[in-house]
Amino acid sequence: MTDQVIDVTGLRRSYAGGFEAVRGISFTVGRGELFALLGTNGAGKTSTVELLEGLAQPAGGTVRVLGHDPYRERDAVRPRIGVMLQEGGFPSELTVTETARMWAGCTSGARPVHEALEAVGLAGRGGVRVKQLSGGEKRRLDLAMALIGDPEVLFLDEPTTGLDAEGRRETWNLVRALRERGTTVLLTTHYLEEAEQLADRLAILHEGRIATAGSVADVVASQPSHISFELPEGYLPGDLPPLAQLGVNGHDMAGRRMRLRTTELQRAATGLLMWAERAGVELRGLDVRAASLEEAFLRIAQDANKEIPQGTGNQGTDKETVA
Structure with a gap:
């Protein structure tokens, strides 16, 4: 099997009215790698991740996840991936355990419900209704449901939003353990420290393009x-x-x-x-x-009206490949 679990080439996404949210980006993610997508609001992170998850069809370019088109070959991809959206949207009247059982019933090869809840620190909250959970607990439930199928590829869209410092670090440790087991993770986050702590490589998006990409050390060294x-x-x-x-x-x-x-x-x-x-x-x-990742990020944000720097990442169909 190929070591490139995610392969994106010239990817584009447009919305009604002609707005182009993703403008020809290319990158690859290797097996067992954690790749972070960063960017300011509106940079195209979520639009990109939704294409990788097969939730929408690209306006141009190609996407391959585990060797398949995630939109056209959804049946081949969906059982092997886990998805944590920015908001899970689970029925508010169900308890945590009922939600997990419902989700497990829709998931191929689901792990035991108690095991999934224990992994994210919700084992003692099984009888609580979803509407009674704190914001941080809801994010933990979202993560538990993304992990319940023991996925080969895990998509995490802002996974620690709403968590306190302790909860955020517990989530980091869980993600590290998944990566050590060989799970491939694609992460979007607004927390630059999170990307620095977890990512093997990252890309910073700006206005739908990749402004810079590489290892954290490489990106920081550019500042x-x-x-x-x-x-x-x-x-x-x-x-x-x-x-x-x-x-x-x-x-x-x-x-x-x-x-x-x-x-x-x-x-x-x-x-x-x-x-x-x-x-x-x-x-x-x-x-x-x-120099810090924060400085690299802010420099790109401050250069909003300038041309994207050349030679610091990939644009068009040039790929940021696995070292």
Whole structure:
């Protein structure tokens, strides 16, 4: 069997009125990999995931999940995938256990109901009606039903929305355990820390296109680190060592506060501190901050009216492939 469990080429999706939500994106997801789709509201994440789940037919391009077209060959795909939508929509008057039994009855090869509920921490809430669950508990129920068929491929659309910090980390641990068992996971999330913690690779969508893609480390490395400090009294920027020799790519000033940008954080920080030691001065308010996924995400969001950066991801039909 192919190691590419999800294979997307030139995918497009349009809505009534001519709005194109997905504009020719391409990527692959390998077996046992967790791939995260990020993007601002309206970037095309959910529209993309619905095409992968077979809930709609693409306007263009191709989708293959487990070697099949998920829309035209739904019978071959559906028993092997699990889907957690942004909102499950289960009947509010049913209890948690009744909901799980109903869902298990519609699922091929369903695991025992108590096992599915226990996995997400709902074993003690089986007699509670769905309408009485908290928002976080409803998300746990959604996840339990996505897992009840022990899927090969799991689609998680904003899985931890509404969960408290403890619940979010418990969900992360569950997802990690699934991945270790070989489950392929495609995740959409607004929580950048979640993507950093879980994803093997990710893609950031912007206006229906992939703006950048790769491993978390690769995406983060595309952004500069920052060093900021208050310039010592009596000193001017020209009194510092030549910034280029420190590996600094650029800087700006706000009053006496100086902010340096660098892709060589250790070199720049070491050189700056050695200069301060020799000069016998204190760099007040020193803040050394490594590049982050948040900065990469915000940079793309801020460039909304600019051309999507070239060479940082895949566009058109160029694929971001498994390393």
